[in-house]
Amino acid sequence: MADIQRRPLLRHLRGAPTTYVRHLRGGKAVHEGVGVSFWFRPLSAVISEVPVDDRELPMLFHARTADFQDVSVQATVTYRIADPALAAGRVDFAVDPDSSGWRSAPLDQVAAMLTETAQQHALTRLARMRLREAIADGPAAVRADVAAGLGDDPRTRDTGIAIVGVRVVAVRPEAEVERALQTPAREEVQQEADRATYERRALAVERERAIAENEMQNQIELATREEALVAQRGQNDRRRAEEAAAAALIAAEAQAGRDRIATAALAAQRRELGAAKAEAEAARLAAHQGTDPAVLLALAARALAEHLPEIGQLNLSPDVLTTALARLGAGTGTGER
Structure with missing residues (x-):
């Protein structure tokens, strides 16, 4: 708004660079333009x-819409007053010199006019579209129709208003209808998510199965190797047992041979010793042949005495000695016969 300073019986107005000011006095324009500054009398x-x-x-x-569905349209219209002199003649932009404000609400009047015109073109366009088409293609179509309609509207041109741009933010149905329309898309997205989850799980299961098969194959290979190792160890043990048995057999045969040789030598030795003893006994007996029995008895007694334990003292009575000598003599006589 312009800056109006009060003075006695006078006022001074200083305009802004974006404001067109027109000063009428007696029905004639005295000052007009953008960014003007002048003195004026408030009463005239x-x-x-x-x-x-x-x-x-x-x-x-x-x-x-064409299928009788309610939708809400959110849009923004950018405009400017291209011919302010024409607009000042069609809309009340009068300013109170004392309050420096408009006497009425001219911008509200302009806004109501533009809103009603834009709404008329938007309603006409959406009435020919079904709900899904209105949601998908409605913003672009409504924007084009509103921009063309406001630009070609006679009232807008006669008011000196130029449309700079039109933006349609959204064409949205009621909340329940919007949720119902979103349900298939959400279900599809959920199905895609579930499919991705299932594929991820299937891939994980496949990988786990591959790992399990790999582990099983490794175990089978290890078992096969262990079986071969056990077989080789058994074969080696058998070979060692066979070699040990062969060695033991050879050792036993050698020991048996040695034992036979030793036995034969011992037997020969014993035969030779027996023969020697027999010859010695025969020689001894031959030496005593023809010897007096009393002498033989004495020799026998001496031989017996050699094999008896030591006797400290022996007492022989005449009777015992007589009996012994008599038996000895009887035995000797028998031997001679």
Whole structure:
């Protein structure tokens, strides 16, 4: 808004670079333009102030599609007043010299006009579209129709308003309908997620199976090697046992041979010793042949005495000695016969 300073009976207005100001006095324009500055009398001056900068006008309205579904349209229209003199003649932009504000709400009037016009074109467009088409292609179609409709609208041109741009943010159905429409997509996404999960699990199971098969193959290979090792060890043990048995047989045969030789030698020795003893006994007997029996008795007694234990003292009575000599004599006589 322009800056108005008070003075006695006078006012001074200093405009802004984005504001068009027109000063009428007696129905004639005294001052007009953008960024003007002048003095005026408040009692005789009519001041109009028109903004010429770009303005954003947000819109939110409801529409119905061809299949009788309610949708909400959220859009923004950017406009500016390209001909402020024309706009000042069609809309009340009068300024109160004392309060420096508009006497009415001209921008609200402009906004209502643009909103109703844009809503009319959007409703017409959406009424020819089904719900799914409106959600998918509605924003672009509504934006094109609203921009063309506002640009070609006679009232907009006659008011000096230029449309800078139109943006349609969203065309959305009711919450329940939107959830119902989202359900198939969500189910599809969930199915894709489940499929990915199943594939990941299947891949994990396949990898675990491959690992288990690999471990089993390793165990089989180890068992085969262990079996071969056991067989080789058994064969080696058998060979060692056979070699030990052969060696023992050879040792036993050698020992038997040695024993036979030793036995034969011992037998020969004993035969020779027996023969020698026999010859010695025969020689001894031959030596005593013809010897007096009394002498033989004495020799026998001496031989017996040699094999008896030591006797410290022996007492022989005459009777015992007589009996012994008599038996000895009887035995000798028998031997002679």
